[in-house]
Amino acid sequence: MPSTSDAAKPLDAAPQPQTLIGHTGTLGRIRLNRPKALNSLTLSMVRDIEKALDVFEADPEVAAVLISGEGERGLCAGGDIRMIYDGGKAGSQEPVDFWREEYRMNARLRWLEKPYIAFMDGIVMGGGVGVSVFGSHRVVTERTRFAMPETGIGFFPDVGASWFLTRQQNELGTFAALTGEQLTAGDVIAFGLADSYVPSDSLPALAEKLSSLPAPASRADVSATIAAFANPPPPAEMAAQQPLIDRLFAFDTVEEILDALAQDGSSFAERTLGVLRTKSPLSLKVTLRLLRLGRRENTLEACLEREFAATAAVLRSHDFYEGVRAAVVDKDRNPQWRPVHVGDVTDQDVAAFFKPSAKPLFAGDAGKGERR
Template identity: 45%
Template sequence: MTDDVIIRRARDCGRITLNRPKALNALNQDMVDAMYAALKDWREDDSVKAVVVDGAGEKGFCAGGDIRMLAESGKAGDGRAWRFWRDEYRLNTLIAEYPKPYIALIDGITMGGGVGVSVHGDFRVAGDRTTFAMPETGIGFHPDVGGAYFLPRLIGEVGTWMGLTGARLKAADCILTGVATHYVPSEQRPALIEAFETRTLDSDGEAAEALLDEFSGDPGQSDLALTRGLIDSAFAGDDVAAMEARLEAAGDSWSLRQLDVLRSKSPTACTVTLAALRRGASMNFREVMAQDLRVSMRFLEDGSDFYEGVRAVILDKDNAPRWAARAGNAAPWFAPLADDQEMSFENA
């Protein structure tokens, strides 16, 4: 048991609250284990009609995973990173395949691991504090937790732009792209939770849909409505260098800002990420999760940029990573792992 996640029942509703507000509710192994166990139990419990997940505090739904531990484990070769990713990806898969309504209240920072425990569910409810992103290329890593599944399925090349640059979406952007299914003003969030905990729900999602519609508001205009054309033009294709050239040639202020951002990311991470997104577009969810585990482990094994990114962003906080040269071929990152390390969905 852990105090880092609060798991309880409230009438028809299974309730999960990520409870590390000082760490923006970032996931650790104990949290992943507790969520997985609860969801499996509730899946078989006919009295649980729906699951609602939120984060403690006002700043973050879930800002990611335990990056420091992952880097330490990779250097030590002690297997903790592999176990965390395997179990996290099993949790992501359980959520994606869950037979009952899964409602994530992403009112706050939602990044990395927080995306994995929200975006694959039936309902994703943005609020005024929502900031949604997959910023992994900024630490020399890739958008895992199913990023290669959901990002290619967003409108146009928005997912490619997000995966490569770590672009942050606010509530209106989340609604426009389909990242979020509903917007509920932050001031209405306590009343929404109370309604889920006290009203009659059903396991087909109709009651949850009606309840969310009752509390939904207007998130306003998304800036993506103005930049969609630029995104789709610049981020098409399979070559990061060509994307950089198109951004430079476009010459407008937005494109030049994106160029600066893209060039600040790990060149190898961007190459591998782009290949993962293109491959993931034609994969099913479990295939993507198996791919995620392979790629994540490769970043530990050939991980100069990952360790350097963690140093620059997490440890020293100088935000001045010294990246290695761009990998010319992403194929080695996708090779199968040893048989006993490959992703297994047994008992998932």
């Protein structure tokens, strides 16, 4: 993920807003507007989204809400990790405020009263998943690249990943969370994390059609509008590997998963083992623990609460700063993890990520009902 710093601008150039909020007909529009940074989320952008949701929900002339990303590269590559890296090193409150407000926004999207449509075109990773996967209508395209790649930067899949990657009766979520594998449109739909496949060049016309919906609009109205532009999704590339993934990733310890991969001998297992060996050993163990606990939870909010509590340990973690250094700061792609090996990560190391937060995210408002 890129840094937040932009190229030098002329002194008389007005800064562009990071989030474009407005109406097109009866459609409330939220457009993430940091294309040079792959629309990575900042705290101000999270606050912009929250304010927009307040306005759109209260406006009887708004039929539905659409979120999309400006530029040609994607919806959103995630949270602004350079801000978190710099803020964490400086002891700033901003990273904590960012996670707190982002996670509360993620939960809000799941319960939004009006239809919420996400154009998951191009790169949709990390925080980009968080602003889309809880929507009522999630549209992918031939350009979609969906991933939760956090174990590669010494972090863990968050924004409710321990909820949405554990609702399926298979181990694809475990695989996606540990490896950071990029999923294409067919897999995202098959995995239950998107609803419709629309060619990217049809998105402008779809947005225009959605803007003519009468207010209020039902979810069925929105579904019918999208269906008129949708095509059958392409084949799910990972579907052929699901029986193998289910067998190799069914264990509750990372060591057992690595052993199963090593013993399998298939080309898929060998490639996957190679990928996992590049990830932070501590992050792998924390991630698997979050997933297994999340699988037993009944609410998204409980999962977000646990993830938020774990971010406190992230800000004290060697591996997070080392992972971001290698990926974003120095860009040498050669992180020096500590510990180096999975077997050297102790129970105490992992337990540091599971201490409840002194200031919880949700005070008595968790578990509002049944939706995504």
